[in-house]
Amino acid sequence: FAGGESAYYISLNKDKRSLTLNLKKKKGKAILRQLIAQSDVLVENYRLGTLDKLGFGYESVKEINPRLIYCSITGYGNTGPMSHVAGVDIVVAAEAGLIGITGEKDRPPSKVGVAITDILTALFAQGAIANALYHREKTGRGQKIDLSLFESQVATLFNLSSTYLISGEIPQRMGLAHATIVPYQGFKTKDEEYILVAVTSEKMWEEFCHLMGIPEFIHDPRFDINKKRVMNRDELIPMLEEKIAARDSDEWLSAFKKVNIPCGRVNTMDRVFNHPQIKPRNMVVEVKHPTADKIKLVGIPVKYSETPGSIRLPPPLLGQHTEEILSDLLGYSKEEIGALRQEGIV
Template identity: 50%
Template sequence: MGVDRPLSDVKVLDLSRVLAGPYCSMMLGDMGADVIKVERPGSGDDTRQWGPPEAGGEAAYYLCVNRNKRSIAVDLKKEEGREIIRRLALRSDILIENFKVGTLSKMGLGYEDLKPLNPRLIYCSITGFGQNGPYKDKPGYDFMIQGMGGVMSITGDPEGPPMKVGVAIVDITAGLFACNAILAALRHRDKTGRGQYIDIALLDAVVAWLANVGSNYLVSGEVPPRYGNAHPNIVPYEPFQTKDGTYIALAVGNDRQWQAFCRLAGLEHLTHDPRFATNPQRVVHRGELIPLVAQAMRQKTADEWLEELDRLKIPCGPINTLDRVFSDPQVRAREMVAEVAHPTAGSVKLVASPMKFSDTPCGIDRHPPLLGEHTDEVLRRELGCSDQEIARLRERGVAA
């Protein structure tokens, strides 16, 4: 290690699993926090079994969100295991958990239980529906909450079925909101000396990032349709097929760009047509306009369009498959892939952090840990357990 990172003095106790919580704690770990990941003995985080593909016996899904952590395997069903968590919470700045509402409180590990022991503790719960409301006891998973939160109703072909986003976007954004909230709570604690409780819900997250589409409904009262790959408020702003059969993304964001595009595409007469002269009118008359643009786009190859559109500063881009994404010169220049030594796989490639700091850079100091890889280390160094005490905990199945 040895590199100064933004959160190098912060300790995180991570009782979460799967995606939203681990994504949050990974970001904190990338910024230098010491993250202790607590897992079930024997099976560990559910995502360890979510393969193939795998590397060195570890599922790629698990690898993607668990770097920069130390793993301990502790049985929370046993009182001795719960006592280990209490002792670690005494030494932690942040606790992250995504158990069902009330589960940790029944174990004596809820916020109200730990707050008297460590008033500086920032305790973040991530659940499907939050700590209150009629759905608080319902299980919540990304796919179903994409549906409940409205995003599937606005995603997909207008004539086709509702469609989910291709990644677990609700989990990811809930993890981002959780990380933002934790950083704000750390700032508040710097001023007051007091920790606090943070309640993050997956449903809240998706409703929050409906953004302009949600605002469109709140302002107009009109339920938005699905636009496929088109934009509800900007036209033309969607993929178009080119002469060689390849699709490119064309994003004409303002009237100046529209006029430049029309000159390039041989559609200059459309700039004088009142139906298409301004973006609001293009939105109203998209059904008449898009076939005209599509016909023009089929007159040149993708490479020809991309070169000429770039020259005119009209936003555009190829629609890349992932092999092209990770070989893209810009992605490579931004160092968005990192290769990390791993005890069973030899090495693994991971997507790097997008956060670029000038003075305290993020980094990957620890590979995604094996299950219980650091149990002995944490018990010995953090809690002062002797080898004999650790051996007894293992014999009783408390730790592994």
């Protein structure tokens, strides 16, 4: 926590303003209609039908502002037999196949370390909204975007979903290994660290074998091309594990990098934020917070040549900008806002 706000909340809400509004009261609904009338985009992630009951379904909102982009994010989409079921990241990740392919072979499935299904859906929403805004620029018309956690996750199974759809083969959990490239996985080193090594070509395989001290494997008929290494994975990998376990991680990483074999350490969070790329790429920024003085936030990963991004606002306190939004955007006086507070509207 920082200044009474959770780290989780802080991570999700930078560069936002917060307005509290009671949508069960007529005046609250009237304020939202005023905001919608001058907005470009509305994003909602209520269970299907909730906003319709409040009078803010797409058909109603379109009457207020035909140019509005209305992005509806649900667990399973606006149609289909599960459209009214609420969706949360870990459950949808399981149903959409991600958890089933995550974890060690012959071990129970495992969740990913972050709420990746939520994050992927947000990224799809960003692209969808940008596309809809471009369409509006050309046609003058807004539209509704129907986006679900489930479909977002299914869409990002990539080569594994394609493997099943083409061959009927069910992908298995591979731990730190790759299903179709060998060696392309994690190895434990002498100093109890884990490193990832990706040998992605036959030229790299030659370099790798020389570094390992096994030049005879270069032309060994069991391992001379990737297809055979995949077929004989169970024979090859234990020998490589033994070799790599004999030296420290720094030694291996230095050796692999010298011959341009992709490699890296499995970092803990402290090492992530001491990585040599973090500071020059401005991936940690400090901002002033209303109750916690200064806080550190993750920076902006996309670098624009003409419109460089910046974090302008810290994550807001609940309702922090209510008066500012009502007065600056909608022209409410201090007296009117005070009355709305007294009535429990804001």
